[in-house]
Amino acid sequence: MNITNDKKSYVKQMFSDLAPDYDRLNRIISFNSDRHWRQRAIRPLFGCKMVLDLCAGTGDMALALFSYPQFEGTVVLSDFALPMLKLARKKLGRFQNRAFLVCADAEKLPFKPEVFDGATLGFSLRNLESLSTFAGEARQVMQGGGVGSFLEIAHPSNGVWGKLFYIYFYQLMPKMAGVFTRHRQAYRYLPESLKVFPPQNEVAALFFREGFADSRYENLWGGLAAIYNVRK
Template identity: 40%
Template sequence: MFSEIAPRYDLLNRLLSFGADQRWRARAVALALEGRPRRVLDLATGTGDLALLLKAKAPEAEVVGADFAPPMLEIARRKAQQRGLGVRFLEADALALPFPEGHFDAVTIAFGFRNFADYPRALAELHRVLAPGGRLVLLEFPPPPKGVFGLVYRVYFQRVLPFVGGLISGSFGAYRYLPESVEAFPSPEALKALMEKAGFAVRYELLTFGVAAIHLGVKP
């Protein structure tokens, strides 16, 4: 599914979020780089937006982008070459990462964690590849917020977004999957509890009235 929508993925991210996704990614990058990491993994990197932003903001750091959709990675590599940014992109499974224990000082995931088949197992792998004191930054869509804004957002998310996304990408199934996966995703508090159970010290912040959320987990 992700391979199928790769050619229109970046355009639809900008369009369907009204450009807010770029602000959300900038915040995630700022949190990831606070500790001046030497090695950073951007997992579920997709077309590489977050990995490339990490490298642009921290050129001295080694940045690796990993994903399981080869067409997405090909776009990421082209973007890195065009921008002159030395990011290594590779195909990998989030539940069995090909890296040694404690290899990274920071791991970022933007809008990919909810697609993992096993959240506890993924968190255990992320904990394993992080060095002590390392940071895990998860940027995700929590279930729509409550109240009037949440009601309006839910109508947009469940009706307008799948139609526009499907029309432009040619894959209506992919953009029906998006709101379905968000509705089924743990609440911010529930995700915090999952991360704490995996061994992280966790705090989170809500963005744009709760449309998105960033969880910061630190490995003791």
């Protein structure tokens, strides 16, 4: 499967179709650890007043942020797959008065410059057509001194843990598709998307090259996932 040809249209359609099963898919991919990883990723945003949740999906990053009483701000959830946002609206429940939903492309944001003092994203960096374009767009809408925290599946370090992950992610998980979900194509796409995604140090370096004053990453579970922390 070639995921580079018209990737944006392919990904948009896939996640629109996948929306009802998206949360279950995340549980399977992450060994049911995605909730903990999200809680870890949103910590730098507790003091923010206006956070942009990019590629917001069904709203799990925003919900993780709202679940902490330390966070008293507002979240704008942005995603180009409208079925995802419709599910997010239902899940937000009592937090809807502090959340705004916008159907928008993360690589062509409709917001004015320097609106947000925080930005986040969960498991969608691999799905972007251009990581550089995304970094530039995110930086433009963030205020000076604003922080970003982006969570993504990553490349584990070598060793037993890394070998087990690759066996699971590239061999076992696609075969499980027929058991847990109707969306076999998504399970084939996900391993392919990680194959062409840069290693953690290169992603952090890219954010720095695109103009962020600070860019670093934190490995989770030996590199099974990573949090990219940036500051404008």
